Amino acid sequence: MLAQDIALELKSVTKIYKGSVTVGPIDLAVRQGEFFSLLGPSGCGKSTTLRCIAGFETPTSGSILLGGERLDAKPAHRRDLGLVFQNHALFPHLTVAGNVGFGLALRKVGAGEITRRVARTLELVGLAGCGARMPSQLSGGQQQRVALARSLILEPPLLLLDEPLSSLDLKLRQQMRDELRGLQRTLGQTTVFVTHDQTEALAMSDRIAVLSNGRIEQVGTPREIYGAPATRFVANFIGESNTLAATVEGIRDEVATLRLPAGQLLRARLPAGTTRRVGEAVWAIVRPENLTIQPAENSQDDPTRLAGTLDTVSYLGEDIHVRLRVPGLDPLLASMKATRRAEVALAVPKIEIGIDACAVVVLAR
Amino acid sequence: MYGRHPVLRLLIVCVLAFLLAPILVVIGVSFNPTSAFRIPIGAVSMRWYARFFATPTFRDALFLVSLPVALAASALATVIGSLAAIGLVRARIAARGAFESVFMLPLLIPSILLGAAMYLVSVSLGFRTNFLTLVLGHMLLGIPYVIRVVGSALVAIDPRLEEAARSLGCTPVQAFLRVVVPNLRSSILSGATFAFIVSFSDINLALFVAGPETTTLPIQIYSQIFWEGDPTIAAASTVQIIIVGTLILLMQKIFKIRVGL
Structure with missing residues (x-):
């Protein structure tokens, strides 16, 4: 300036x-x-x-x-x-x-x-x-x-x-x-x-x-x-967010792999210039709109997808807000546009949650 | 809604009747053609009003004593009371509560005692009770009313008005004079009206601090009740009621214009 x-x-x-x-x-x-x-x-x-x-x-x-x-x-x-x-x-x-x-x-x-x-x-x-x-x-x-x-x-x-x-x-x-x-x-x-x-x-x-x-x-x-x-x-304070306690498991090509308390993995892209150590305790912060929900497919075995169940689903007209239960975590909040596809995904009780690595913010704990 | 209930309606009527009946009786008696104390049936007469204005003691009590005293006392009470209210509300003073109590004392002490005390003080200081002691005494009675009315209005004025004025370039004093005082105007007038009425209708204090040449109208009425007791005193009371009533109506009219309702 x-x-x-x-x-x-x-x-x-x-x-x-x-x-x-x-x-x-x-x-x-x-x-x-x-x-x-x-x-x-x-x-x-x-x-x-x-x-x-x-x-x-x-x-x-x-x-x-x-x-x-x-x-x-x-x-x-x-x-x-x-x-x-x-x-x-x-x-x-x-x-x-x-x-x-x-x-x-x-x-x-x-x-x-x-x-x-x-x-x-x-x-x-x-x-x-x-x-x-x-x-x-x-x-x-x-x-x-x-x-x-x-x-x-x-x-x-x-x-x-x-x-x-x-x-x-x-x-x-x-x-x-x-x-x-x-x-x-x-x-x-x-x-x-x-x-x-x-x-x-x-x-x-x-x-x-x-x-x-x-x-x-x-x-x-x-x-x-x-x-x-x-x-x-x-x-x-600004908007809704999911805050997850995690530990840095490994870092490769500016993508950190985080381990959640119940053993699940989460990938997070670190902004250029950030330094995280392996083994460091961190907060992983994800906005509700960055969670994607799919019906659980048993054949798939991606360790970065979180298996969970639907808790509550609130239709707000334009948007749908969902509360999810994932073993070992506090309830997660997800939000999505109320499209036909979203409704199909929400029709089954067992779901998988995907989180885009670019949308995860990592802060020191 | 509450007023629709028949029992409450009856209660309201009773209260109003209780408040208004004595006044109506006095006004009625003043138009009585005979010298009996009763409400006239049929013929009415203005003779007691004629008598009132023809009798120098009554006329002087109204025009030379009561009205000028009430005007002077209420003017003084308004100036002092308004300034005191500003001080009590705004100034950073330690013993605010104590100051306020002192100013409110005339409301708490029976005014007949206050009158007696003022008389004793005047005598021991070698003053003769006269027009001035009467004005000062009535001023004292009026001050608490002015403080109450102006003070509560001042508290209700949003401090942000002054901050807005200051952000526009007013010094703190300018902000007070240009923004606060204009918004206190109707409260100051209403305090002045109260002070005027208190002085104009006081008898307890006047009994002591009025001198022989300064008989107020209420004292004149009071002494006439013992001496003659003809309906002139009813006419005198009615004149007093008309003056106070007109004043209140006038003020309400002005306030309505000011408040913009």
């Missing part, structure tokens, strides 16, 4: 509260124009990190830079950042136009100019002509757009979004997700987005930082985070 590409940088930021809650050290670099998500369960430190950037919390140590300049020395009102909250936080005593023009009025911009820019920004968020209404007369989605417009009108170098979609219902949330992402791309708006919703983070982000217990577990693109989780936490 080139230095001039970096918009926001957090260097060893920590926040220590009286008591046991501690965040950091957090190191992050957000690129110019990037949509960057902080993802984690509640209490992981994502909101604290955002509040440190916004200036509502003072980091105990570390520094925050925006465009190469120290941000953490400035009070919140001189950071010129855009901020949108989950509950919108619109000013209830002002009209929509009053809310959107608030920042400009504060900066003593002329009335004519304010009117023009408010109209333009409302149009941008799809609320043209709504300026005279009061916030209480708007729907949740519209209020969210006003909150967005109120921040965007000041053309902030950085937009902070604190779970902005969580208060909306599912349909609207999906729609707003696309709209917000579209708007962010059009404007090239550098954005830090805080969420606990992994689907949201995967769908919207250029890159994601996954946080747990005040620390960053992994930073990467949605594809990297999902396909190559760096830790067990990431594997389990």
Whole structure:
């Protein structure tokens, strides 16, 4: 990453509260124009990190830079950042136009100019002509757009979004997700987005930082985070996964053979540059969609196919989720498209499970 | 739903009757053409209202004492009470609970005792009880109401509003003045109304801290009951009820516009 590409940088930021809650050290670099998500369960430190950037919390140590300049020395009102909250936080005593023009009025911009820019920004968020209404007369989605417009009108170098979609219902949330992402791309708006919703983070982000217990577990693109989780936490927090305890039995041509507790074998392709020792205890992580199920054929004698039985089968319309029992293992989860072939495979109780070596992620245990 | 049950309906009617009956009797008596204390049947008369406005002691008690005292006391109580509420809710003070209790004391102590105490203090300090002592006493009675109303409104204001304002460029003080205060306006007005009514209808405190030239309307009514006891006092009470009622209706009208319902 080139230095001039970096918009926001957090260097060893920590926040220590009286008591046991501690965040950091957090190191992050957000690129110019990037949509960057902080993802984690509640209490992981994502909101604290955002509040440190916004200036509502003072980091105990570390520094925050925006465009190469120290941000953490400035009070919140001189950071010129855009901020949108989950509950919108619109000013209830002002009209929509009053809310959107608030920042400009504060900066003593002329009335004519304010009117023009408010109209333009409302149009941008799809609320043209709504300026005279009061916030209480708007729907949740519209209020969210006003909150967005109120921040965007000041053309902030950085937009902070604190779970902005969580208060909306599912349909609207999906729609707003696309709209917000579209708007962010059009404007090239550098954005830090805080969420606990992994689907949201995967769908919207250029890159994601996954946080747990005040620390960053992994930073990467949605594809990297999902396909190559760096830790067990990431594997389990983002999507579903099967985590199997295993021992490295042998390595050949960057393919490791793993032995499961009940003796079955599993092959895993190791990414270039990874070092695993024979005899090492590892976790083998497999996504449910990477398990393939076939009716058991007694003639076949492939040691890397796991023999098992069907436990429960749930039809979810488009997909089928299956719980499988394999001797010596915790129940495995598999998911597949609800095709005719899948239904045939699931019609017999005794099955074989195949696992693609490329889809197995090996982590140190 | 609950109100549909006949027993509950009866109960509601009884409670309302209990609350309204004395007021209706007073209003009825004030229109009585004779000097008897009874609700007129047939003919009504405005003679007691004429008498009320023609009698200097009544007229002065209303226009020169009760109204100006209530206005001054409620104005002071509103300013002090609102500031106290802001301090109690927002300031990082150690003995918050203790402060709050002190401000609430006038609600807890019987106001007749408070009046007696204020009288004794005034006398021992060499003050004569006058308009000022009356205003200060009533201010004291009004402050807890203002604190309660403004304080609970302040607690209910989302702190994120101020954070949003600060992210848009407001200093903490600007954020408070531009975002919090406008949203407290109706609560401050409602606190002021309470304070006005408390002062306007008080008699216990006024008995002690009002001087000879500052007889409030309730005191005037009270003393007239012993002396003459004609329906002028009913007319006086009705005038008082009308003033308070109008004030409350006016405020509700304003609040409705403000709240946007």
